[in-house]
Amino acid sequence: MSDIKKDVTILAIESSCDETAASIVVNGRQVLSNVISSQIDIHTLYGGVVPEIASRKHTERVTQVIREALQEADRKLQDVDAIAVTYGPGLVGPLLIGVSAAKGLCFATGIPLIGVHHIEGHISANYIAEPALEPPFACLVVSGGHTHLVLVRDYGQYEILGRTQDDAAGEAFDKVAREIGLGYPGGPKIDRASREGDPHAIVFPRGKVAGSRYDFSFSGMKSAVLNYLNTSRMKGISVNVPDVAASFQQAVVDVLVSHAGDAIDQYGLRKFALAGGVAANTALRAGMKEMCEEKGAEFFCPPPILCTDNAAMIGSAAYFEYIKGNFSGLDLNAVPGLRLGQR
Amino acid sequence: MKILAIEASGPVAGCAVLEDGLLIADYNVQFKKKHARSLVPMMDEVKQMLELDLNTVDAIAIAKGPGSFTGLRIGVATAKGAALAMDTPIIPVPTVDSIAYNLYASDSLICPLMDARRQQVYTGIYEWSYGDKKPGSTGTDPCFTVVRPQCVIPVSEIAEDLNARGRSVIFQGDGVPVSKETLARLMTVPYSFAPAHLDRQRAAAVAALAWSYYQDQGDACMVSADDFRPEYLRLAQAEQEHSERRSFSLLLEK
Numbered sequence: 069m070s071d072i073k074k075d076v077t078i079l080a081i082e083s084s085c086d087e088t089a090a091s092i093v094v095n096g097r098q099v100l101s102n103v104i105s106s107q108i109d110i111h112t113l114y115g116g117v118v119p120e121i122a123s124r125k126h127t128e129r130v131t132q133v134i135r136e137a138l139q140e141a142d143r144k145l146q147d148v149d150a151i152a153v154t155y156g157p158g159l160v161g162p163l164l165i166g167v168s169a170a171k172g173l174c175f176a177t178g179i180p181l182i183g184v185h186h187i188e189g190h191i192s193a194n195y196i197a198e199p200a201l202e203p204p205f206a207c208l209v210v211s212g213g214h215t216h217l218v219l220v221r222d223y224g225q226y227e228i229l230g231r232t233q234d235d236a237a238g239e240a241f242d243k244v245a246r247e248i249g250l251g252y253p254g255g256p257k258i259d260r261a262s263r264e265g266d267p268h269a270i271v272f273p274r275g276k277v278a279g280s281r282y283d284f285s286f287s288g289m290k291s292a293v294l295n296y297l298n299t300s301r302m303k304g305i306s307v308n309v310p311d312v313a314a315s316f317q318q319a320v321v322d323v324l325v326s327h328a329g330d331a332i333d334q335y336g337l338r339k340f341a342l343a344g345g346v347a348a349n350t351a352l353r354a355g356m357k358e359m360c361e362e363k364g365a366e367f368f369c370p371p372p373i374l375c376t377d378n379a380a381m382i383g384s385a386a387y388f389e390y391i392k393g394n395f396s397g398l399d400l401n402a403v404p405g406l407r408l409g410q411r
Numbered sequence: 412m413k414i415l416a417i418e419a420s421g422p423v424a425g426c427a428v429l430e431d432g433l434l435i436a437d438y439n440v441q442f443k444k445k446h447a448r449s450l451v452p453m454m455d456e457v458k459q460m461l462e463l464d465l466n467t468v469d470a471i472a473i474a475k476g477p478g479s480f481t482g483l484r485i486g487v488a489t490a491k492g493a494a495l496a497m498d499t500p501i502i503p504v505p506t507v508d509s510i511a512y513n514l515y516a517s518d519s520l521i522c523p524l525m526d527a528r529r530q531q532v533y534t535g536i537y538e539w540s541y542g543d544k545k546p547g548s549t550g551t552d553p554c555f556t557v558v559r560p561q562c563v564i565p566v567s568e569i570a571e572d573l574n575a576r577g578r579s580v581i582f583q584g585d586g587v588p589v590s591k592e593t594l595a596r597l598m599t600v601p602y603s604f605a606p607a608h609l610d611r612q613r614a615a616a617v618a619a620l621a622w623s624y625y626q627d628q629g630d631a632c633m634v635s636a637d638d639f640r641p642e643y644l645r646l647a648q649a650e651q652e653h654s655e656r657r658s659f660s661l662l663l664e665k
Contacts (some may be wrong), residue, residue, distance in 0.1 A: 120647035127487055131495045131636045165488045171451040172492025176465055398451040
């Protein structure tokens with residue numbers, strides 16, 4: 069491969085949940101365009117993402133979003149070296165739209181296809197945000213669907229240290245936000261409400277998973293909040309919503325930070341990164357930053373636009389597969405339960 | 412005029428190529444609904460077999476629904492992606508119409524039945540008529556006519572409609588096996604079932620019907636990839652419940 073020095077331009081598509089996104093990324097680090105069409109307004113009506121509605125919206129938007137990504141980057145399909153698409157994990161209907169559209173494009177152009185793992189994409193957002201970042205490092209991926217503590221040994225080489233045993237962190241945020249009347253989406257709403265509240269007002273349990281140091285459990289914390297609300301209601305005590313939000317958020321952040329700290333110690337890591345939609349949470353960012361400073365580890369966290377679901381991160385992850393010559397066939401299927409490192 | 416047709420709305424995955432009314436490829440597989448894995452490789456195989464230069468394709472025809480939501484997603488998103496890359500428009504073809512179009516110049520009414528679950532079928536009523544329905548028609552060419560546009564209703568309702576018309580009927584589609592008993596009980600007019608090769612969704616029928624639209628309407632039968640929407644004929648369940656709740660609360664407000 070003598071032409072490897074040439075720039076590699078990747079068109080990436082992401083549709084695993086409720087954002088239809090497309091992006092042009094050069095050499096895995098340089099983002100020429102990052103178009104995201106969000107469906108949040110529609111799903112807010114239903115208090116959460118409705119898979120069938122999400123699928124239909126993706127179907128409506130997919131080609132326009134791809135077209136915009138090409139136009140913004142001032143590139144044509146002929147300039148593209150590979151087409152990357154998220155093929156899992158995620159909601160099967162939404163995933164199928166991106167995968168099928170990508171395959172339609174590849175069929176028509178002969179451009180090679182690269183199927184990308186959604187979580188690998190989130191992790192790779194850090195390569196875009198920090199061009200000097202190289203493995204090894206640990207990364208905590210926290211979003212509405214995922215909570216994974218991952219050791220990134222090398223480009224494309226991942227080891228899952230811990231994952232949630234029940235709810236994802238973002239899911240717990242959504243459920244608690246609904247219970248205390250903040251509504252959907254829970255993450256940003258709890259973040260905002262917490263700024264007015266006392267994080268130590270109520271002590272909620274810090275969920276532990278017996279026998280596995282790095283796994284997470286958030287359903288117990290969520291139940292503790294519900295119990296607190298019920299008890300207060302029965303006793304006729306009025307609930308201070310900002311205090312509940314701040315205290316719950318603090319409990320979640322404490323668990324995430326302490327697990328991350330343990331991993332840094334055990335594996336002697338010098339770098340730690342955050343990723344995923346919940347990485348936009350201000351308390352989590354602050355907590356992680358402080359912990360990393362104490363331990364002398366460098367802390368990385370992409371800007372919010374690269375934390376929420378986007379296609380630029382998929383284009384970045386795909387670049388490292390492109391370099392290795394890992395391409396997908398036109399029979400690529402959506403795999404809703406795709407595991408990290410599975411191909 | 413070269414048309415690439417795609418069918419993935421039901422149990423059949425298929426693609427066909429029609430050039431100026433000549434069918435040069437028709438590839439259909441009805442096997443364990445694996446469209447996500449089979450459809451694009453099938454299209455690629457046809458492309459290679461025909462040494463097809465996609466720059467020469469003028470439009471992509473697709474069965475636009477109704478059908479399996481998953482199948483529609485796969486077919487529609489594939490067609491949109493390909494149409495974007497090929498810079499071609501899409502010719503949407505109603506799925507039920509395309510099944511009926513497998514039969515030609517029949518004296519009977521044609522009634523496809525697609526299994527829509529929940530005690531319903533996607534269906535419609537079609538006939539070949541001999542009138543001056545088309546401009547320039549001599550009146551002797553049989554003309555494919557939609558008698559009742561595609562819809563989603565219980566089998567009993569379509570049976571009642573057909574009985575009232577007092578003509579013989581040919582049924583087709585994957586809704587037939589699940590509807591046979593009901594039909595036996597309700598039908599008062601003579602009826603029969605189409606043979607295997609004319610019974611299901613077929614890419615060639617999508618292509619041929621799209622070609623007839625083009626002959627009749629020209630470019631008016633086409634839409635851009637961006638604007639094309641499939642026709643589900645059903646709301647998502649959550650939308651359904653949401654609108655029911657809303658109409659219920661509106662009722663209470665009154």
